[in-house]
Amino acid sequence: MNPISTARTAVFFHAHPDDEALLTAGTMAMLAAEGHRVVLVVATSGERGQADVEPGEALGATRMAELYASAAALGCARVVNLGYADSGLAPGGGVADDRPDGAFIDADVEEAAGRLAAVLTEEKADLLTTYDPAGGYGHPDHVQVHRVGGRAAEIAGTAIVLEATVNRDPLLRGLRLARRFYPQLDIRAFERAYSPGDVITHRVAVRRFARQKRASMAAHASQATGADTRTLGVMLKIPRPLYRLIFGTEWYVRRDAPLGSRLRHPFEVPPKG
Numbered sequence: 001m002n003p004i005s006t007a008r009t010a011v012f013f014h015a016h017p018d019d020e021a022l023l024t025a026g027t028m029a030m031l032a033a034e035g036h037r038v039v040l041v042v043a044t045s046g047e048r049g050q051a052d053v054e055p056g057e058a059l060g061a062t063r064m065a066e067l068y069a070s071a072a073a074l075g076c077a078r079v080v081n082l083g084y085a086d087s088g089l090a091p092g093g094g095v096a097d098d099r100p101d102g103a104f105i106d107a108d109v110e111e112a113a114g115r116l117a118a119v120l121t122e123e124k125a126d127l128l129t130t131y132d133p134a135g136g137y138g139h140p141d142h143v144q145v146h147r148v149g150g151r152a153a154e155i156a157g158t159a160i161v162l163e164a165t166v167n168r169d170p171l172l173r174g175l176r177l178a179r180r181f182y183p184q185l186d187i188r189a190f191e192r193a194y195s196p197g198d199v200i201t202h203r204v205a206v207r208r209f210a211r212q213k214r215a216s217m218a219a220h221a222s223q224a225t226g227a228d229t230r231t232l233g234v235m236l237k238i239p240r241p242l243y244r245l246i247f248g249t250e251w252y253v254r255r256d257a258p259l260g261s262r263l264r265h266p267f268e269v270p271p272k273g
């Protein structure tokens, strides 16, 4: 049964094209199918992503085209690019030294939050998604999404802020098990990534939207090969049975919901703490 009687507006804020595919695509497709307005905002065009082609303007254009195709598959009403430069990633992870002018990681948080808040205000957004404080697997632009998103919601007075994340506990359990069969699997990157299960407030079942989620992922063809440290590349290394687990649920943390909340829908009203 659809628990929602009034159409609302949800803005999904991501760092790069393709981040939406794995973290929030099922939720986006679900809300769109329920008749809500779903808006996808990226901070950058992902022009420094790892791909088979050289990073740069052409890759950025390719990735924006992929983002539009993904958004169409998910039923988004609008796509916005805040227009920062992709900060890239240092070879071993962390902030790259050779990042371009205007890199998102160098943006003033207040200024960037102002740009996103303008979209939230224009859209009269009821809900904004950002990332957990770890920035998922730790890409500097993802950490910046957490900072900028939180501040933007304050400026715009957006009522509901959900941090998109992955439940680290079953992920690590599964990866440790998988390592018996894939000894080369390096799970260190996952040990501090995302969020532990006990802080997660939302478990959204999205298996019904697996088709849309797969279509969203497939739209990002440039990141499916050659990718190594991007979300899609990291996730594609996960063995198949685990992959299904990742596909079936999307996780969020709502900071103003009491710890131990087990909410099923982004617009569900949290219990009193």
Ligand SMILES: [Zn+2]
Binding pocket: 015, 016, 019, 139, 142, 230, 231
């Ligand atoms: Zn990203």
